[in-house]
Amino acid sequence: MEKFIAIKHFIRALYPNKEIIPLHEPLFVGNELKYLKECIETNFVSSVGPFVDRFENMIEEYTGAKKAVVCVSGTNALHIALLLAGVERGDEVITQPLTFVATANAIAYCGANPVFVDVSKKTLGMDPDKLEDYLIKNTSISKGYCINKISGKRIKVCVPMHTFGHPVEIEAINDICIRFHMELIEDAAESLGSKYKNRHTGTFGKFGILSFNGNKTVTTGGGGMILTNNVKLGEMAKHLTTQAKTHHPWEYIHDEIGYNYRMPNINAALGCAQLENIDANLKKSREIADKYKKFFESINISFFSESENCFSNYWLNAIFLKDRTERDAFLEYTNSHGVRTRPAWRLMNKLSMFQNCLTGDISNANQIEDTLVNLPSSIPGKL
Numbered sequence: 001m002e003k004f005i006a007i008k009h010f011i012r013a014l015y016p017n018k019e020i021i022p023l024h025e026p027l028f029v030g031n032e033l034k035y036l037k038e039c040i041e042t043n044f045v046s047s048v049g050p051f052v053d054r055f056e057n058m059i060e061e062y063t064g065a066k067k068a069v070v071c072v073s074g075t076n077a078l079h080i081a082l083l084l085a086g087v088e089r090g091d092e093v094i095t096q097p098l099t100f101v102a103t104a105n106a107i108a109y110c111g112a113n114p115v116f117v118d119v120s121k122k123t124l125g126m127d128p129d130k131l132e133d134y135l136i137k138n139t140s141i142s143k144g145y146c147i148n149k150i151s152g153k154r155i156k157v158c159v160p161m162h163t164f165g166h167p168v169e170i171e172a173i174n175d176i177c178i179r180f181h182m183e184l185i186e187d188a189a190e191s192l193g194s195k196y197k198n199r200h201t202g203t204f205g206k207f208g209i210l211s212f213n214g215n216k217t218v219t220t221g222g223g224g225m226i227l228t229n230n231v232k233l234g235e236m237a238k239h240l241t242t243q244a245k246t247h248h249p250w251e252y253i254h255d256e257i258g259y260n261y262r263m264p265n266i267n268a269a270l271g272c273a274q275l276e277n278i279d280a281n282l283k284k285s286r287e288i289a290d291k292y293k294k295f296f297e298s299i300n301i302s303f304f305s306e307s308e309n310c311f312s313n314y315w316l317n318a319i320f321l322k323d324r325t326e327r328d329a330f331l332e333y334t335n336s337h338g339v340r341t342r343p344a345w346r347l348m349n350k351l352s353m354f355q356n357c358l359t360g361d362i363s364n365a366n367q368i369e370d371t372l373v374n375l376p377s378s379i380p381g382k383l
């Protein structure tokens with residue numbers, strides 16, 4: 001209990017003058033209002049407008065992806081990426097049990113089933129050793145496809161997620177995907193600004209996706225982005241997200257079933273303004289993480305730090321408590337004192353809609369679910 005009180009005081013000092021300290025709130029200190037005003041004054045508020053292209057170009061430049069395609073949400077972005085990677089009804093897609101539900105939902109939108117393999121304690125994202133173990137034990141290659149011997153289904157794609165912004169061991173995972181004939185899609189929804197060996201997360205696989213939801217590092221209110229280094233696939237993604245409309249000055253002709261997933265100009269305007277400040281904000285996020293790290297070291301509580309080769313945006317800071325009992329007591333104490341902490345997501349394989357999906361050994365994920373707590377991680381107005 002003494003430790004809980006000390007932690008509460010420390011967090012209150014990080015975020016002074018706040019009655020309720022949120023887990024993660026957006027920061028608008030740049031050109032947000034100016035750009036929004038521009039949208040309204042020029043009547044470009046919907047899904048065509050200069051900020052849409054500008055935002056895509058800014059993300060391409062920032063991440064190094066050859067093509068970036070805006071969507072109305074990260075979940076949509078993942079849906080389109082999965083479709084273009086060839087996921088069809090009845091297929092399987094490997095992902096991790098410790099993730100936000102959007103990852104598994106997007107797989108289900110394609111009529112495919114997620115298969116859950118464990119995460120690593122070092123990165124909190126997919127564990128390449130566990131992935132390899134699962135594939136060696138349970139799959140065989142037939143006609144160029146990775147076939148799950150348990151279900152008889154094709155495993156087309158693997159979707160690791162960079163948990164709380166911390167990069168996974170993406171090179172090792174990519175090598176395994178190549179060996180087992182699977183496409184790699186990175187769920188980089190939480191990791192804008194995070195790099196593995198100095199290369200931006202989301203740019204290693206066939207596709208990567210970002211989210212700009214209200215609580216993410218950069219927000220557009222709601223929004224997402226598809227990243228790819230294959231320009232042709234990028235154009236196909238653009239086509240699918242805009243109702244598959246063919247180019248013609250006045251005729252409305254659509255050449256396949258498309259989606260209305262294109263981000264409106266007003267959201268993109270917000271994104272442009274936000275992205276202008278990302279470097280300064282990343283620096284502040286990493287300073288907060290550093291303060292947390294030093295503090296938790298001083299009271300002997302384990303704080304999660306980026307692993308080797310990784311540069312993390314520290315989107316959500318995390319500590320590990322002793323067990324579920326201590327975790328629950330801490331959540332109860334902090335939340336009833338205005339400090340918004342929260343547990344890890346309930347593991348995907350325990351949610352009713354995914355409880356019958358195949359699962360490897362997920363002992364790490366179980367342990368993390370029992371002990372991890374996320375801490376308030378917004379950027380204070382000033383440090």
Ligand SMILES: *Cc1c(COP(=O)(O)O)cnc(C)c1O
Pocket residue numbers: 073074075076099100102103161187189190210211212213222223224
């Ligand atoms: C936020 C998030 C998404 C996408 O969420 P949207 O709200 O649809 O933008 C996808 N995966 C993970 C892991 C996320 O955290």
